[in-house]
Amino acid sequence: xxxxxxxxxxxxxxxxxxxxxxxxxxxxxxxxxxxxxxxxxxxxxxxxxxxxxxxxxxxxxxx
Amino acid sequence: xxxxxxxxxxxxxxxxxxxxxxxxxxxxxxxxxxxxxxxxxxxxxxxxxxxxxxxxxxxxxxxxxxxxxxxxxxxxxxxxxxxxxxxxxxxxxxxxxxxxxxxxxxxxxxxxxxxxxxxxxxxxxxxxxxxxxxxxxxxxxxxxxxxxxxxxxxxxxxxxxxxxxxxxxxxxxxxxxxxxxxxxxxxxxxxxxxxxxxxxxxxxxxxxxxxxxxxxxxxxxxxxxxxxxxxxxxxxxxxxxxxxxxxxxxxxxxxxxxxxxxxxxxxxxxxxxxxxxxxxxxxxxxxxxxxxxxxxxxxxxxxxxxxxxxxxxxxxxxxxxxxxxxxxxxxxxxxxxxxxxxxxxxxxxxxxxxxxxxxxxxxxxxxxxxxxxxxxxxxxxxxxxxxxxxxxxxxxxxxxxxxxxxxxxxxxxxxxxxxxxxxxxxxxxxxxxxxxxxxxxxxxxxxxxxxxxxxxxxxxxxxxxxxxxxxxxxxxxxxxxxxxxxxxxxxxxxxxxxx
Numbered sequence: 265x266x267x268x269x270x271x272x273x274x275x276x277x278x279x280x281x282x283x284x285x286x287x288x289x290x291x292x293x294x295x296x297x298x299x300x301x302x303x304x305x306x307x308x309x310x311x312x313x314x315x316x317x318x319x320x321x322x323x324x325x326x327x
Numbered sequence: 328x329x330x331x332x333x334x335x336x337x338x339x340x341x342x343x344x345x346x347x348x349x350x351x352x353x354x355x356x357x358x359x360x361x362x363x364x365x366x367x368x369x370x371x372x373x374x375x376x377x378x379x380x381x382x383x384x385x386x387x388x389x390x391x392x393x394x395x396x397x398x399x400x401x402x403x404x405x406x407x408x409x410x411x412x413x414x415x416x417x418x419x420x421x422x423x424x425x426x427x428x429x430x431x432x433x434x435x436x437x438x439x440x441x442x443x444x445x446x447x448x449x450x451x452x453x454x455x456x457x458x459x460x461x462x463x464x465x466x467x468x469x470x471x472x473x474x475x476x477x478x479x480x481x482x483x484x485x486x487x488x489x490x491x492x493x494x495x496x497x498x499x500x501x502x503x504x505x506x507x508x509x510x511x512x513x514x515x516x517x518x519x520x521x522x523x524x525x526x527x528x529x530x531x532x533x534x535x536x537x538x539x540x541x542x543x544x545x546x547x548x549x550x551x552x553x554x555x556x557x558x559x560x561x562x563x564x565x566x567x568x569x570x571x572x573x574x575x576x577x578x579x580x581x582x583x584x585x586x587x588x589x590x591x592x593x594x595x596x597x598x599x600x601x602x603x604x605x606x607x608x609x610x611x612x613x614x615x616x617x618x619x620x621x622x623x624x625x626x627x628x629x630x631x632x633x634x635x636x637x638x639x640x641x642x643x644x645x646x647x648x649x650x651x652x653x654x655x656x657x658x659x660x661x662x663x664x665x666x667x668x669x670x671x672x673x674x675x676x677x678x679x680x681x682x683x684x685x686x687x688x689x690x691x692x693x694x695x696x697x698x699x700x701x702x703x704x705x706x707x708x709x710x711x712x713x714x715x716x717x718x719x720x721x722x723x724x725x726x727x728x729x730x731x732x733x734x735x736x737x738x739x740x741x742x743x744x745x746x747x748x749x750x751x752x753x754x755x756x757x758x759x760x761x762x763x764x765x766x767x768x769x770x771x772x773x774x775x776x777x778x779x780x781x782x783x784x785x786x787x788x789x790x791x792x793x794x795x796x797x798x799x800x801x802x803x804x805x806x807x808x809x810x811x812x813x814x815x816x817x818x819x820x821x822x823x824x825x826x
Contacts, residue, residue, distance in 0.1 A: 297370065297586075301365035301368060304361060304365065304693070307690060307694070318681060318685050318722055
């Protein structure tokens with residue numbers, strides 16, 4: 265009985281699947297996502313600072 | 328009337344004016360929750376997972392989009408042997424069946440064409456036809472339900488399936504972005520709205536531990552979850568996706584929003600199309616509110632649908648138009664009883680409005696900067712030009728009035744104190760009046776010069792007020808018991824995913 269090698273496209277996809285399942289890409293992606301989400305907290309602080317500036321302006325022009 | 332009665336009436340009216348601030352305060356609360364999202368991420372219970380996934384696509388006359396959607400699905404960063412696309416052709420009368428059959432030949436074993444001979448009953452019926460076939464076989468371990476026009480980024484599906492490594496998760500949804508290219512003013516408004524309604528609101532729901540709705544264009548279910556909720560979708564309402572989301576959580580399964588799984592959808596390019604789509608959604612929300620009336624504000628173990636926070640956020644959105652009309656009517660009444668008190672109440676309301684506008688607009692643009700670059704003008708004008716002018720006046724009353732008087736004097740117009748008085752009344756009326764102008768944008772769209780007048784009216788009245796008036800129209804239809812017709816949005820294949 266002879267075993268034929270899978271076609272190139274299929275071999276490439278199997279290699280990609282092994283790579284995905286190994287978790288290396290996954291860990292890298294998760295780290296990037298967590299970084300992005302932590303960045304949102306900083307961006308929220310910037311947005312709050314903008315609000316404080318606007319309130320400051322309002323107080324200046326109140327008098 | 329005695330002075331005590333008048334004073335009591337005045338304070339009741341002030342309280343009703345401040346009702347208008349409730350949705351604003353809750354919107355700020357929701358966006359503050361987004362900042363805490365990094366503390367509630369689900370990644371510690373995720374792992375690379377590639378369950379055998381059936382992709383279910385309902386299709387009625389989708390020849391323009393279905394081929395491209397299937398091609399993009401075949402480019403997913405996911406083992407092809409673990410993917411099967413089931414397209415349920417809902418008795419299409421265009422070339423949809425031919426396109427699907429051609430794709431089934433092009434991708435043998437990956438594309439399955441299912442045909443309903445009797446169509447037009449609605450999306451839920453079409454989905455149920457596919458679910459019956461898919462569940463009859465043991466092959467499927469997870470199911471992705473999507474719309475025919477939605478384009479998936481290559482890594483989006485595996486970013487969703489990794490959450491199914493946690494057996495407690497029943498469903499996962501993705502971040503749907505507006506993808507029409509070239510877009511127009513309306514799709515840019517929708518692009519901005521989707522950052523607030525999807526990227527921001529669903530992150531806050533992740534923090535609260537309860538998700539309001541799995542996006543109809545991107546909902547992934549584990550087989551166990553689908554079986555737990557009965558294996559079929561609700562066909563009695565216009566919000567089958569929201570009902571599925573609620574049932575999933577009632578069954579004790581968690582729903583997760585994965586913000587980094589991005590998919591692109593075609594959205595209406597005209598107000599008429601938007602009106603049909605959003606009225607369907609708004610009526611669906613009213614139906615869901617009624618169907619699950621025993622849940623609201625009643626915290627129970629096993630799910631967070633009854634939590635106070637979730638209930639407040641749900642009703643703030645549902646009742647927003649009524650709250651605005653209530654605040655407007657109270658301000659006008661107060662103006663004729665005690666105009667000084669009316670001015671003070673208005674001032675408080677608008678300072679809260681200013682805070683909300685600055686915080687939400689800036690934070691939203693930060694959340695998705697790539698979309699923000701494209702839609703920042705629509706973001707700034709979301710409440711409408713006149714509302715933005717009132718907001719700026721509320722912050723800088725002196726300079727704005729000085730500039731206005733100078734500008735008017737240039738064209739030989741001077742304002743008398745009596746006219747200032749009536750201008751004040753106009754700003755009060757505008758709180759709800761902006762909805763009328765937004766509605767006129769819809770009415771004029773199909774009339775003479777509509778292509779020019781309608782966008783101008785929408786920019787003046789505001790996109791936010793247009794959404795309010797659509798919700799209001801949905802209430803009226805529901806109260807009248809109007810027939811729940813599945814008014815499908817027409818898709819033309821204008822979605823282009825950025826490289």
